[in-house]
Amino acid sequence: MKPVKFDDQLAGFLTLAANLCQEQNASAVLVLLPGPTDWDALKEVLDGRKIVITADKAEEVEGAAEAGLQTILLDMSEAPVFERLTQALLTGVAREILAPGAGVVVAYSGFDSAMIDSISFIRLDEHLGRLTARDLRQLETSVPLDTLKVVVDLAVEIGREGREGKAVGTMFVVGDTRKVLQHSQPAGFDPVRGYPRAERDLHDPRVREAIKEVAVLDGAFIVSPEGLVEKAAQLVDAPYADLTVSKGLGARHWAGAAISKATHAIAIVVSQSSGTVRIFQVGEVMLRIEPFRQAMKWKEFEYERPSDGE
Numbered sequence: 001m002k003p004v005k006f007d008d009q010l011a012g013f014l015t016l017a018a019n020l021c022q023e024q025n026a027s028a029v030l031v032l033l034p035g036p037t038d039w040d041a042l043k044e045v046l047d048g049r050k051i052v053i054t055a056d057k058a059e060e061v062e063g064a065a066e067a068g069l070q071t072i073l074l075d076m077s078e079a080p081v082f083e084r085l086t087q088a089l090l091t092g093v094a095r096e097i098l099a100p101g102a103g104v105v106v107a108y109s110g111f112d113s114a115m116i117d118s119i120s121f122i123r124l125d126e127h128l129g130r131l132t133a134r135d136l137r138q139l140e141t142s143v144p145l146d147t148l149k150v151v152v153d154l155a156v157e158i159g160r161e162g163r164e165g166k167a168v169g170t171m172f173v174v175g176d177t178r179k180v181l182q183h184s185q186p187a188g189f190d191p192v193r194g195y196p197r198a199e200r201d202l203h204d205p206r207v208r209e210a211i212k213e214v215a216v217l218d219g220a221f222i223v224s225p226e227g228l229v230e231k232a233a234q235l236v237d238a239p240y241a242d243l244t245v246s247k248g249l250g251a252r253h254w255a256g257a258a259i260s261k262a263t264h265a266i267a268i269v270v271s272q273s274s275g276t277v278r279i280f281q282v283g284e285v286m287l288r289i290e291p292f293r294q295a296m297k298w299k300e301f302e303y304e305r306p307s308d309g310e
C-alpha cells in the first residue's frame with residue numbers, strides 16, 4: 001500500500017473542503033483515502049474542523065489515530081465509492097462520531113482511485129443511520145447494551161449478506177436465559193454443543209463469523225446476557241395469547257414475539273424474505289431495521305397493522 005503524497009492537489013481539495021464546511025456550517029469533513037498521508041499537514045489545512053479519516057484497511061490509516069484523528073475502517077475495497085461513502089457515514093452515526101441530521105463534507109476519489117478528486121456535501125437524513133447506541137438504550141432491559149449491540153449488528157449483517165447468495169433468516173433470544181431454555185427444545189443438531197465459553201462468545205469476531213455459517217439451520221440462538229451462545233437450533237415455544245403480530249409475518253416472528261412476552265428476554269428476528277431485523281420486547285416490535293443496499297436504513301417505530309384474531 002502506497003502512502004498518499006500530500007501534494008498541491010490534495011492540499012487544494014482539502015482547502016475547498018474546509019471552505020465548504022465553513023459555508024454550509026457542516027459539522028465534519030470526512031476524507032476517504034487510499035493510504036496514509038502527512039496527517040499533520042492535513043490537520044493544518046482543515047484547521048479546527050472535525051476530521052474523520054476513512055479507509056479500507058488499518059495500514060491505510062497508519063498514524064492517523066496517533067495524530068488525534070478519528071478513523072473509520074470499511075474493508076469494502078471492491079464496492080463502488082457511493083456504497084463505501086454511505087457505509088462510512090452510517091458507521092459514523094452508529095459510533096456517534098457523526099450526529100444524525102448533521103451536514104458532512106466528504107473528500108474522496110471519484111474517478112482516479114489514487115488521488116482525491118471529488119468533494120460532496122451530504123446532509124445525513126435524520127432517519128439514515130445504523131441503529132445507534134441511543135436507540136438501543138431506549139430498551140429498558142437487564143441485557144447489557146454492549147451485548148445487545150453485538151447481537152443486533154450480527155443480525156443486521158446476516159439479513160444483509162445472507163449466505164452464499166441466498167437470503168437467510170434467523171432469531172437470537174437474548175437474556176433471561178434460564179427461563180428461555182425452559183421454553184426451548186432442539187430443532188435438530190446443535191452446532192455449539194460441547195464448545196468452551198471462549199468459542200461461544202459473540203464479542204469475538206471469529207465466533208460471529210462461525211455463527212453466520214450456521215444461521216441457515218432451523219431454530220433460534222439462545223444468548224446469555226454476557227453474549228455467550230448457550231444453545232443453537234432451538235425451537236422456542238411460548239403462548240401466543242394476547243399477541244398482535246403484523247400481517248405477513250410468520251412462525252419465526254410469532255415465536256420471537258411470544259418468547260419476549262413470556263420472559264424478560266429480547267428477541268432479535270431476521271426475516272429471510274426481506275432481510276429486515278425486528279427487535280421484540282414484551283411481545284412487541286420495539287425497533288425495526290430495514291436493509292438498505294450495502295448499508296441499512298433505520299426506521300423509527302412504525303405501526304404495523306396487526307393480523308386479525310389469533
Ligand SMILES: Nc1ncnc2c1ncn2[C@@H]1O[C@H](COP(=O)(O)OP(=O)(O)OP(=O)(O)O)[C@@H](O)[C@H]1O
Pocket residue numbers: 169170171217218219220234235236237248249250251252253254255270271272273274
Ligand atoms: N418456534 C420457533 N422457534 C424458532 N424458530 C422458529 C420457530 N418457528 C419457526 N421458526 C423458524 O422460522 C423459519 C421460517 O418460518 P416462517 O417462514 O413461518 O417465518 P416468518 O416469520 O415468515 O419469517 P421469514 O420472514 O424469515 O420467512 C422456520 O424454518 C424455522 O427455522
